[in-house]
Amino acid sequence: MDKIKYALLDTDFISKTYNIQNNDSDHLIDLIVAMPEYRFYCHEQIQKELNLHNKREVSIWLQNQIGSKVIRCFTDEEILQYLLDSLGRSGIVVYVDFLQKACEYYSKDYFIENFKKLNGIDYLDITKEKFIMALKHDCDALGNDNNLGELKSYVLIQFLMFMHDQRVYIFCSDDKKARRGMINFGIKCISVISSFMRLQKEIGFSKDEALPYINTWLGILKESGQSTFRIHNNYKEETVIRVACEKIFDEMFEGKLVELQTGELKYR
Numbered sequence: 708m709d710k711i712k713y714a715l716l717d718t719d720f721i722s723k724t725y726n727i728q729n730n731d732s733d734h735l736i737d738l739i740v741a742m743p744e745y746r747f748y749c750h751e752q753i754q755k756e757l758n759l760h761n762k763r764e765v766s767i768w769l770q771n772q773i774g775s776k777v778i779r780c781f782t783d784e785e786i787l788q789y790l791l792d793s794l795g796r797s798g799i800v801v802y803v804d805f806l807q808k809a810c811e812y813y814s815k816d817y818f819i820e821n822f823k824k825l826n827g828i829d830y831l832d833i834t835k836e837k838f839i840m841a842l843k844h845d846c847d848a849l850g851n852d853n854n855l856g857e858l859k860s861y862v863l864i865q866f867l868m869f870m871h872d873q874r875v876y877i878f879c880s881d882d883k884k885a886r887r888g889m890i891n892f893g894i895k896c897i898s899v900i901s902s903f904m905r906l907q908k909e910i911g912f913s914k915d916e917a918l919p920y921i922n923t924w925l926g927i928l929k930e931s932g933q934s935t936f937r938i939h940n941n942y943k944e945e946t947v948i949r950v951a952c953e954k955i956f957d958e959m960f961e962g963k964l965v966e967l968q969t970g971e972l973k974y975r
Contacts (some may be wrong), residue, residue, distance in 0.1 A: 712876055713867050714897075716740075716749045716778065718756045718856050719880040723899050725765045726927060729919035734768070739797075739878065739902055742909045747778045748867060752859040754780065783792050783859075784839055786866050791835060799830045799838055801869070802862075809861030813854060821849050864894060878902060879970065898970030900936060904959060905966070914960040921956050928952055938964070939973035 709946040722737035740747050749769070757891040776962045790798030803825065810818035819826060824841040833841075849855055860877070876895045897905050903921070907913035928934070935949040950958075955972070960963055964972045 709927060710744070710873075712745045713839055713871050713873070714747050714876040714878060715860060715864055715867065716746050716753070717860050717877065718753050719881045720878045720899060720902075721749075721753065722757065722760075722762055722765050724878075724902065725768055727899075727920050727924045729923070735902070735920050736768070738906055738910070738912070741907070745795060745909075747772075747878075748863065749773075749778055749780050750856070750859040750863045751780055751782045752856045756856045781863055781866070783842060784835075786863065787835060787839065789866070789870070796831050799833065799835070803830055805865040806858070807864045808865065809858045813859065819844065821853075823848075868893075895968055896970035897966070900955070901966045901970050901972060903956070904964065904972070907960070912916060914956075917956070917960070925952055935973070939967065941974040 720775070721736060724739060725734050728736040754766060754773075757769060769778065773780045787798065787802050790801050791796070792867050794801060801964055806822070806825075807818045810821070814820075822842075822845040824844045824893045828838065829892075830838075837871060846855060864875055864877060874893065874895060876897060878897045880898075903912070903917055906917070935951055936955050938955065940946050940948055955964070958974075959972075963975055965975055967973050
């Protein structure tokens with residue numbers, strides 16, 4: 708039996724792949740969460756962000772997946788309780804360490820500047836309830852639009868690695884900076900475009916099967932003014948070239964591309 712792959716879903720990825728459909732209005736995200744040997748997770752902040760940005764249909768889809776146990780959704784309280792059960796009082800210290808490491812991606816002082824309530828706490832001498840109240844206070848002050856979803860996802864990634872003691876995947880944003888932040892945790896990032904290659908690898912997704920989804924996405928990209936993807940060439944990873952969107956999908960199914968850890972693609 709193949710080793711189980713633990714994978715996190717972020718807001719941007721869920722939203723975009725929900726909107727990519729075939730001619731029967733099946734969503735690309737449904738193919739992804741049905742991949743065998745994968746276990747999918749998200750943080751409850753993802754649900755909040757979908758509601759905040761008026762993505763009601765996507766939010767309902769996510770809630771249904773959580774309800775049917777296709778996706779496991781963690782709250783801060785659940786993460787903390789697991790750590791306390793495993794480590795005793797040190798569980799809170801470990802949670803804060805996860806959060807501090809997540810904050811360091813933005814700046815070395817991000818935690819100190821934005822989690823002021825937590826900064827004044829003796830982590831070994833506080834109840835779970837009081838800690839959660841302090842965490843909520845700081846998160847509310849930070850606000851939903853200030854990287855909170857990404858921060859909570861970074862915390863959850865570290866928690867999943869702690870739970871399962873193995874590499875974790877994240878199906879994540881097309882934002883290059885956000886993806887590069889993930890690899891600091893040793894994470895394999897899968898972007899929207901590289902998810903087509905992942906489906907090809909995991910379920911034998913053929914070009915004929917993919918084409919209706921591709922055409923939908925090309926239409927969405929055209930409406931947004933995007934006509935090319937940035938692809939790494941085959942002799943220097945740091946060098947990228949712009950390639951027409953349609954051409955990329957042709958070359959993808961011809962086996963000319965490989966996935967990078969960042970979720971970007973590279974010519975063989």
